[in-house]
Amino acid sequence: MTKTLNVGMVGYGFMARAHSNAWVKAPHFFDTGYKPVLKAVAARNTGKATAFAQQWGYEAVESDWRRLVERPDIDAIDICVPNDLHAEIAIAAAKAGKMVLCEKPLARTEAEALPMVEAVEAAGVPNMVWYNYRRVPAVTLVKRMIDQGLLGHIYHYRAKFLQDWTISPDVPQGGAATWRLDVEAAGSGVTGDLLAHCLDTAIWLNGSIASLTAMTETFVKERKDAVTGAMRPVGIDDASAVLTRFANGSLGTFESTRYARGHKAAYTLEINGENGSLAWDLHDLNRVSWFDHRTPGQLRGWTSILVTDGEHPYLGKWWVPGLIIGYEHSFVHQVADFLDGLASGKPAAPTFRDALETTRVCDAIIASGKSGAWVDLGAAG
Amino acid sequence: MTKTLNVGMVGYGFMARAHSNAWVKAPHFFDTGYKPVLKAVAARNTGKATAFAQQWGYEAVESDWRRLVERPDIDAIDICVPNDLHAEIAIAAAKAGKMVLCEKPLARTEAEALPMVEAVEAAGVPNMVWYNYRRVPAVTLVKRMIDQGLLGHIYHYRAKFLQDWTISPDVPQGGAATWRLDVEAAGSGVTGDLLAHCLDTAIWLNGSIASLTAMTETFVKERKDAVTGAMRPVGIDDASAVLTRFANGSLGTFESTRYARGHKAAYTLEINGENGSLAWDLHDLNRVSWFDHRTPGQLRGWTSILVTDGEHPYLGKWWVPGLIIGYEHSFVHQVADFLDGLASGKPAAPTFRDALETTRVCDAIIASGKSGAWVDLGAAG
Amino acid sequence: MTKTLNVGMVGYGFMARAHSNAWVKAPHFFDTGYKPVLKAVAARNTGKATAFAQQWGYEAVESDWRRLVERPDIDAIDICVPNDLHAEIAIAAAKAGKMVLCEKPLARTEAEALPMVEAVEAAGVPNMVWYNYRRVPAVTLVKRMIDQGLLGHIYHYRAKFLQDWTISPDVPQGGAATWRLDVEAAGSGVTGDLLAHCLDTAIWLNGSIASLTAMTETFVKERKDAVTGAMRPVGIDDASAVLTRFANGSLGTFESTRYARGHKAAYTLEINGENGSLAWDLHDLNRVSWFDHRTPGQLRGWTSILVTDGEHPYLGKWWVPGLIIGYEHSFVHQVADFLDGLASGKPAAPTFRDALETTRVCDAIIASGKSGAWVDLGAAG
Amino acid sequence: MTKTLNVGMVGYGFMARAHSNAWVKAPHFFDTGYKPVLKAVAARNTGKATAFAQQWGYEAVESDWRRLVERPDIDAIDICVPNDLHAEIAIAAAKAGKMVLCEKPLARTEAEALPMVEAVEAAGVPNMVWYNYRRVPAVTLVKRMIDQGLLGHIYHYRAKFLQDWTISPDVPQGGAATWRLDVEAAGSGVTGDLLAHCLDTAIWLNGSIASLTAMTETFVKERKDAVTGAMRPVGIDDASAVLTRFANGSLGTFESTRYARGHKAAYTLEINGENGSLAWDLHDLNRVSWFDHRTPGQLRGWTSILVTDGEHPYLGKWWVPGLIIGYEHSFVHQVADFLDGLASGKPAAPTFRDALETTRVCDAIIASGKSGAWVDLGAAG
Incomplete structure (x- = not known):
């Protein structure tokens, strides 16, 4: 019923x-x-x-x-x-x-x-x-492959989220359309808006971040207020770049910006393990790039997995192999999992508790961007 | 109202x-x-x-x-x-x-x-x-670019639709799941199922096909009937390849098959004109590849247009730049255009009359596949 | 010594x-x-x-x-x-x-x-x-993989060689630079110049062609003679497209043209077998695309093999993995193999006898382009 | 003469x-x-x-x-x-x-x-x-395009050099084949061997680096000496990642490692400017990726320039459009330019003086990797 x-x-x-x-x-x-x-x-x-x-x-x-x-x-x-x-x-x-x-x-x-x-x-x-983005099927497949132990010991994690829509100094801050540029409304700039996605996925796939150092920048120092029309200092970070050490010993590099001309929503990630590597790109979200070192040398290479088959995560519910889905489907999957969680009593992640960790890391990035110092996040190494 | x-x-x-x-x-x-x-x-x-x-x-x-x-x-x-x-x-x-x-x-x-x-x-x-597929935004953009005259005189049109799901002789014919392999239900094999899509788009983009010659093949000669379980001769074409002359003087090459290992729904098309070329691939359906010969030589190349911006066809109604849509959206657009056509009194294409031409070409392909001869389709040159 | x-x-x-x-x-x-x-x-x-x-x-x-x-x-x-x-x-x-x-x-x-x-x-x-082109290492690797039986039964072979340098009617014919446009000097147009490469590789990789039908076209009917300056009818084929049946039962599609805007030397080939598929592109000649159907479904995809490792053909003699070679190296390899053949007494292919078959197929293409009929090449089926 | x-x-x-x-x-x-x-x-x-x-x-x-x-x-x-x-x-x-x-x-x-x-x-x-690598034609073209002002104000520069050949702890250090793992012979690990290339190109393309902070890591702590056979501590950096501020105000991110499974010689770079962006990849060294923001929105995208035409740097001396060259040609160009410099009296770069700056930056990376602090390189901002 x-x-x-x-x-x-x-x-x-x-x-x-x-x-x-x-x-x-x-x-x-x-x-x-x-x-x-x-x-x-x-x-x-x-x-x-x-x-x-x-x-x-x-x-x-x-x-x-x-x-x-x-x-x-x-x-x-x-x-x-x-x-x-x-x-x-x-x-x-x-x-x-x-x-x-x-x-x-x-x-x-x-x-x-x-x-x-x-x-x-x-x-x-x-x-x-x-x-x-955890529920883009290709990202879910990455998680599954890691959980299956296909990568072995992890050495590197890297992720970027690049956009280019605020390069013009004429873009205002505040108001309904551009509150993301207003530090009061948003809390931070690209770090909370874009990099938070990269961090959530990273922590899900690769575990906690133990420490980090960051560089942040505000390229456009003043913007007009969308509501009042008055020029106001810009309080957000326009760009942030971060070096991290994960609790599992791997190294991370992260970057987000709205000043990377030619990139619209270029969230990319890559993870390098002892036995293989995985990469993904939001612009081509139905694909996973996979390098399997166990393949005989002559045939080794990066495999582009088109994640549209019935045995891929969530895909058995959609169309037939080869027919892609899009951005919006990640939300559909999240609703489906949330409802499943209600039925099963096993809550769908990320819960508020899970998501708190990402916000903590964002805070550390903003702080390190100001101090120039490494921040220890207290995660067990 | x-x-x-x-x-x-x-x-x-x-x-x-x-x-x-x-x-x-x-x-x-x-x-x-x-x-x-x-x-x-x-x-x-x-x-x-x-x-x-x-x-x-x-x-x-x-x-x-x-x-x-x-x-x-x-x-x-x-x-x-x-x-x-x-x-x-x-x-x-x-x-x-x-x-x-x-x-x-x-x-x-x-x-x-x-x-x-x-x-x-x-x-x-x-x-x-x-x-x-006419209403995949990237394909609609191709149409718009051709109508804007960006290609100039057309020399070549090529399209393929490749799948690999019937290679096993154990796939049956007939019944609810595999009626497409039963010539009685389907009329033809890949020609009507897959190539018809390529032909509809081609006629829409490049005009009528004047004449053609074709090669067809049935690789698996007998398959079990999905309903009765009895072995029966296979009447469909498993593969078809076609050479065409368009009414506008350009040459066409077409191919469809369900025996191209590694291809799921690989509908690709390319059109070469005097001043530029355009290509598209269903597996990455949000992209158009565009070569603009008018660009200064040093900077010339194939541009991958990620068709997700507000000024691209239909995209103003979806998400924001960089966030892709999928296969199902082509149907949504077709409904939207059909409803617009009701409102405006200007019917959305293709009407039954429009689609008749594609069926006529399919018939000619099957006939030429048997006779080995060129078929004149009577389109004005 | x-x-x-x-x-x-x-x-x-x-x-x-x-x-x-x-x-x-x-x-x-x-x-x-x-x-x-x-x-x-x-x-x-x-x-x-x-x-x-x-x-x-x-x-x-x-x-x-x-x-x-x-x-x-x-x-x-x-x-x-x-x-x-x-x-x-x-x-x-x-x-x-x-x-x-x-x-x-x-x-x-x-x-x-x-x-x-x-x-x-x-x-x-x-x-x-x-x-x-047989000795581009990636193409040699394709041959080796086929010989190792990785593809199984072959269904399809397709190849194209696309250029765009004769679109302008101002390009002359004849003389030292443009004798390839003069039918007297060249024998044929793109068929002997470009498609011959595709055919040689195809016969090497997939065996003899049993029969074919072709479409040929001369888009520019008259060109100036580069020596005399006089306008003369153009006798070559500007474009050719061919449907073939190979002796092994597989179907072939071939195309060559100098009117495909945006393509410089776009020789591409693909072969589809029961268990896998292989593809190659001259513009990125150090790569083989390989689809291995025996891979577990979840991980299946097209693998881009960067052919630069010591175990790849010829590569042990060049640089280190990841460092690519170019067009000219195919000739170096051909000299090396020719000299090896002298030393071993086992002649390097293709000999004149081997290459005769390609010329026979080219003749059939030109003939079929005129007659519109299938040509039987007499190869055992 | x-x-x-x-x-x-x-x-x-x-x-x-x-x-x-x-x-x-x-x-x-x-x-x-x-x-x-x-x-x-x-x-x-x-x-x-x-x-x-x-x-x-x-x-x-x-x-x-x-x-x-x-x-x-x-x-x-x-x-x-x-x-x-x-x-x-x-x-x-x-x-x-x-x-x-x-x-x-x-x-x-x-x-x-x-x-x-x-x-x-x-x-x-x-x-x-x-x-x-300055004389890979595609990289030289990047330099030329920047000098022509095509990018406008620069916001971001990012480069990586990824390899995977030292993941096994059985790879020794020292000796003729593996002196690059011996800190005595090499001075540093990936920073001097790989990242130095990225830094040289970056300084050439984007000017001096004003300050930086770095993370370095030695994943394998002990390796056998290739000569003596004895286990010895490893003194080199196996990986390094760097955040930089360039003197022109742009932000840089750099990374090098020999633990990125699947990457052989993956030197990639990207530069984002106000009006456009450029990217390059050593594995496909004949291509430049170019995003031109001045193109009308509907047609905008990343253009893959196949750098093989006569008007591209150095290419007029090689083959014809579409036919690629390889790694070794960068050295040929360097010799040609060195000899030209002798003839003209205008020395080819980088001279020893030019290259000193890169070594200074490498020193700062190693120092920051130890201290965790930002290093000011004293370049005028």
């Missing part, structure tokens, strides 16, 4: 769209035990919220997220608003006994995030952070 | 799933003027049809497509059954005044397809054939 | 340069048993021949190839002149007891080539045709 | 082979004004030196490099021995008035290198360090 899961969405922007699509689509392709119902969307701008609700089939609109949280018919709150609003909403939702799903990063800082973790754990409510 | 469009689906297989997804998704992402409603699904196997209806939210199930066609509350009939059933259903639907959307190829032969064209035209009902 | 091999070169053009480089370099990298000595170069234009001799260290210049053939101190004649001169020189050289190395194609037609084969065989002199 | 340049080679190993090939080949392809003569090779192991001399045509063998330096008929000394021997030989050669060409890195440390610079400058002799 399929149960109903009533979803209350906070926000109507880009991420709310990606999540709504996932809530709708998951039961069409996966046997989930729960059927999500788009119950209500909350936003101060009720005009935009209403249009959004009509497009996606939400039954109602609330002008304040507090109303949503108070509604007894809502099972889960999905938080799709700027980072500075995550904590208050999540904590209130947990206290109201709602499941909480929060867009990443969990919060602007570890200090802000920790009470969120404590709130969901105190309330005992299912919770999850939308680090969606 | 958004109008309702009640859809009646015939079939519950792979294509019915792809189409249902498109009917559901189109209004979430496109402003279409019409809101499709999944009204009913028809199939003899009502158990499977019921499960399908539940998964996708169809309101009802009919055990016979004739009932569906008779229902006054159905606006459009969507035909997703084996090729040998297309004609009867489409003609009955047209006579009943329904819009008709038919999976490709239109029918097994031109002789079978022509009455379908006549029926929809006599009834004056909107009609469309699901040659979905 | 290393013996001396005195080389007499006929011609001073592009191919003479490639061959001279190979004669000089081979003993620096390979232990060959013979040390080539650049003895003399023959050409009517003694001014250009003298400059060429100085650049490469030839000891002498002859104004007539007959003198070179008559010189008792010359061991081997290397023919690097237009195709219409091959036969006379090769036959005279053979009669004079010289080894003969002839640039490809052997001659303009089979009728012209056959007496050359008979002459070298009657004289019992070592002989070879410079189909150099 | 071509002059003779008598070359005295010190060493007979891998680099001596690469250099000898370059000395021989340069005048065959370039009009250089000087004709190199392979006069003598010096090495303690006269047996191996004699075999080397015979293979390459050196006229004589010396058992001590001092004899070579003393010979009045030698014009230039080419140093191809382990790093710890560079200084003494170079200084003696300079004092003897010889031109000096030294394999990279110039010496083990800046302290050791500085007297070498002073010696050649005091003697006024032509001098050069073999940072050969």
Whole structure:
């Protein structure tokens, strides 16, 4: 018997769209035990919220997220608003006994995030952070291959997330479209927005980061405020680069920037082990590059695995071999796994607790970028 | 004011799933003027049809497509059954005044397809054939670039559709899963199943084919019948290769096969013009390869355009630059364009009439494969 | 004890340069048993021949190839002149007891080539045709992998050789630089110049071609004569496309053109077998693409083998893994193998006899291009 | 009138082979004004030196490099021995008035290198360090494009040099084959061997490095001595990763390792500017990847320039468009440019003075790897 899961969405922007699509689509392709119902969307701008609700089939609109949280018919709150609003909403939702799903990063800082973790754990409510790239099938396959021991001892991990959309000094900061450039709303710049994805995947695939040193830079020092029109100093990091030592002894290099001309959403990762290496690229997200050192020398090389077969993660539910899927499917998989987790009682990762570690690393990067010193993260070596 | 469009689906297989997804998704992402409603699904196997209806939210199930066609509350009939059933259903639907959307190829032969064209035209009902690859954004961009005159005079067109799933002689023919190997159900083998896609795109991009010669082959001469278990001669073409002369004077080479180990759905095309060339590959469907001869020589090369920007076809409705979409989106775009066509009165292509030409070319390929002779298709040069 | 091999070169053009480089370099990298000595170069234009001799260290210049053939101190004649001169020189050289190395194609037609084969065989002199691409290490590796049985039963072979340098109607025909566009000098157009390479490799890798049908086209009907300046009809094929049946039952598709914008020397080949597939591209000549169906499904894909390791063909003699070689090395390898053949008494392929088959296929292509009919090549099926 | 340049080679190993090939080949392809003569090779192991001399045509063998330096008929000394021997030989050669060409890195440390610079400058002799990758045509094209202002303001530079040949702890250190693992002979590990190449190119393309912080690691702590067979601590860096700030304000990330499974000689670089980006990969060394932001948005993408046309650097001297060259050609170009520099009086870069900067940066990396602190290199910002 399929149960109903009533979803209350906070926000109507880009991420709310990606999540709504996932809530709708998951039961069409996966046997989930729960059927999500788009119950209500909350936003101060009720005009935009209403249009959004009509497009996606939400039954109602609330002008304040507090109303949503108070509604007894809502099972889960999905938080799709700027980072500075995550904590208050999540904590209130947990206290109201709602499941909480929060867009990443969990919060602007570890200090802000920790009470969120404590709130969901105190309330005992299912919770999850939308680090969606874990559920790109190719990335999930990378995880599976590592878990199968195909790489052996790990020596290197490297990841980058490159974009180019803020090179022009005319791009403003703040407001609905560019709050990611406003340090008040975002907490940090590319580190929390882009590198956090790389870090979440890295910790999932390769374990904890023990220590790091970082370089951060703000190329454009002042930008206009999108709301007031006034020039204001830019408080975010436009670029960050990091050297890390993982607890398992491997070395990591990380980089994120919005000033790498020609790159749109170029999240790439590579991991080098004793017996093999794996690489992945978000721009061609259906492929894993795999080097298997155990292959006889004459035939050895990098294999491009087109991750579209039934035996690949999640793919048995989609089309036929050779037919690719896209960005949005990672969210569909996250919903499917979340619903599975409800059914099985084994929560889908990353939970708030899991995601706290990434925020801690982000904090260390920003700190090291200022001090120039290595930061010890206290992870066991 | 958004109008309702009640859809009646015939079939519950792979294509019915792809189409249902498109009917559901189109209004979430496109402003279409019409809101499709999944009204009913028809199939003899009502158990499977019921499960399908539940998964996708169809309101009802009919055990016979004739009932569906008779229902006054159905606006459009969507035909997703084996090729040998297309004609009867489409003609009955047209006579009943329904819009008709038919999976490709239109029918097994031109002789079978022509009455379908006549029926929809006599009834004056909107009609469309699901040659979905025209609406992969990268392919649409290729069309746009050709229409903008970027290539100049055309010399060459080449396309292939390679698969490898029937190499084993243990794959049966006939039945629900492998009717594509049964010449009675399918009409032809790879020519109608795979090459028809290549031909539809080619005619759309490069105009009519004037003449051709073909080689066809059936590698596995006998296969077990999936229903009866008896060995039967194989009547389909396992592979076909074609040389063509287009009406515009350019030369074409085409190939399709299910015996090209390592290729899953490798539809590739390339067009060479005086001033530039364009290429595309279904396995990396978000990219166009573009060679611009007007670039200064030192900087000339093949440019890989990642078709994910707002100014690319359809992409303004999806995510942000760099975030890719997949196979299923081509169907969503086809629904969106079909609904736009209803609203504007300018029908979306390819109509039944448009698709008839591809079936005529397929017939010529099968004939030439037997005779070894060139076939004149009578297209004006 | 290393013996001396005195080389007499006929011609001073592009191919003479490639061959001279190979004669000089081979003993620096390979232990060959013979040390080539650049003895003399023959050409009517003694001014250009003298400059060429100085650049490469030839000891002498002859104004007539007959003198070179008559010189008792010359061991081997290397023919690097237009195709219409091959036969006379090769036959005279053979009669004079010289080894003969002839640039490809052997001659303009089979009728012209056959007496050359008979002459070298009657004289019992070592002989070879410079189909150099067999000795690109990656292509040699493809041959080795096929011989090792990695592909199993073969279904498909496809090859193309695409260029774009004659699109402009202002390119003349005839003369030293553009004799390849003059049917009198060249015998045919792209078929003998480009496709002959594809055919030689195909026959080497996949066995004889049993039958074929072809389409040929001359896009530019008239070109200026490079010598007289007068407009003359163009007699060559600008493009050719061919469907073949190999004696082993596999299907072949071949294409060559000089009107494929963006392609410089795009010789690509692919072969599909029951258990695997192989592909190669001259533009990236150090790589083999290899699909191994025996790999577990989850890890299957196309492997890009970077052919630079010591265990790869010829590579043990060059640099270290990862450091690539280029076009010219195929000629060096051919010299090394020719010299090895002298030492071992086991002649290096392709001999004149071997190369005759390719010329026969070229003739059939030109004939079929005119008749539109299939040509049976009489190879056992 | 071509002059003779008598070359005295010190060493007979891998680099001596690469250099000898370059000395021989340069005048065959370039009009250089000087004709190199392979006069003598010096090495303690006269047996191996004699075999080397015979293979390459050196006229004589010396058992001590001092004899070579003393010979009045030698014009230039080419140093191809382990790093710890560079200084003494170079200084003696300079004092003897010889031109000096030294394999990279110039010496083990800046302290050791500085007297070498002073010696050649005091003697006024032509001098050069073999940072050969500057003269891979694609890299030279990158330099030309930057100099033409195509990139605009630079934000990012990243380079890596990845290998995998020392992962096994059974690889020894010291001796003729593995002196690169012996800190006494090499000075450092991957930093001086691999990263030095990346740094030389980076400084050439993007200017001086102002400051840096580094992480270095020795994964295998003890290795057998190749000569004595005894286990000894490993003193080199197996991997190094570096964050830099360039004097022009751009950020750099660098990495080198011999523990990146699947990478043989994977030197890659990328530079991101305001108006465009450029990337290059040694494994496919004939290509430049180029993103031109000025292209209209719809057509924008990464262009793969196949650097084989006559208008590309050095390529007018080689084959025809589409036909690639390899690793060894970079040395040929360096010889050609060195000889041109002699003729023109404008010395070819990098001179000893130029190369000193790279060694200084290497020292800083090793120091920072130990201290964990940023190092200020004193370059003007």
